[in-house]
Amino acid sequence: MISTALDLVLVALLVAAALAAVGARGLFAGVVFFVAYGVFVAIAWLRLDAIDVALAEAAIGAGLTGVLLLGAVGHLTRAGAGAPPRRPAIPLALACAGISVMLGWAFLSLPDAPGLQVPVAAALPGSGSTNPVTSVLLNFRAFDTLLESIVLLAVLVGVWALAPDAAWGGRPGLVQRVRPDGVLAGFGRLLPPLGLLVGVYLVWAGTKQPGGAFQGGTVLAAVWLLAAMAGVTRAPRVTSLVLRIALVAGPVLFLAVGMAGALGGSFLGLRPDWAAALVLTIEVGLTLSIASALALLVLGPPERAA
């Protein structure tokens, strides 16, 4: 009874936040409502017992995407671009309504079966993880995850391609000016150790419970960004070898494991007796790459001379 009421309130808040994000007058207000929408979506996933998805939505959907959008708004404002011209919203609204109806129809016409839960549960022993989500991501459907990690690299290459020639080899992002004894500097020293612990724990726990490279990597990226914004550390130069090794570590490790599997008969296949160690190895490599790629995406291309 109470939980039904809670779900109904949540749905109402979700729809209201979505409408507010689309219909907001200014870009900034739209982004703020988008972040609020992401938080509500994360809570909705939590209510559906999809903790892995909830964590990913909170970290990437609401957190990281929100920060990227806020950065984009900041760039547009500094470049002197005003709000985009308001187009007639009716065709857009019709298109959105059409897609919503189709999705709703697709959902309602789903067969009343447990889907792939039974085969996944049957194949779980020997998959290298006791968390079905991790097993799907890193074993049964490893190809998707491998491509995702490479897409992330491609996006970063695209962002870096926006750097002016003179700035190439410099440190990404703007110079941070922080009062040395200020609140932000203190916060930037206090929180990172704890954030580091949470991020590493999320990755480690991901092999058995909800968590994993994407969720943990996002937390670690946030820790790095906080430290950079608080002036505790500086972003490395884009030509730094260490940085580039960190960026490709995940995809390279993943590919290497995949090729080793190919020698044993199937590309990306994990030997059941080695699977647990291999899954953890890939997760650690992916975490390193995801954390550095996400942080560098937020920092943006180098903007000042090397």
Added chain:
Amino acid sequence: MVADILTGVLVLLGVAGFFAGSVGLLRFPDTHSRLHALTKADNLGLGLIALGLAFQAEGVADILKLALIWALAILAAGTAAQLVARSALEDGASGEEDAP
């Protein structure tokens, strides 16, 4: 039984704190007074809710987690409030144009 009543009372008080903070955010005239309403009432509200939930905790670990969440929220809210306040001071903004 007593624990349930304590939880109910404390959580309701906490909700009242959040409500007061939200009203202050909407009604106060400028950025600094709005921040004042938001941070004070929200921290108190979250604290009361965490305290209320602590009576439902299974063990000491859960209580410590609740306390940690509260402490981290206070820390983050306090820092963010300082940053927003300084940014508003530098802009000389009256806060009228960024009303929600």
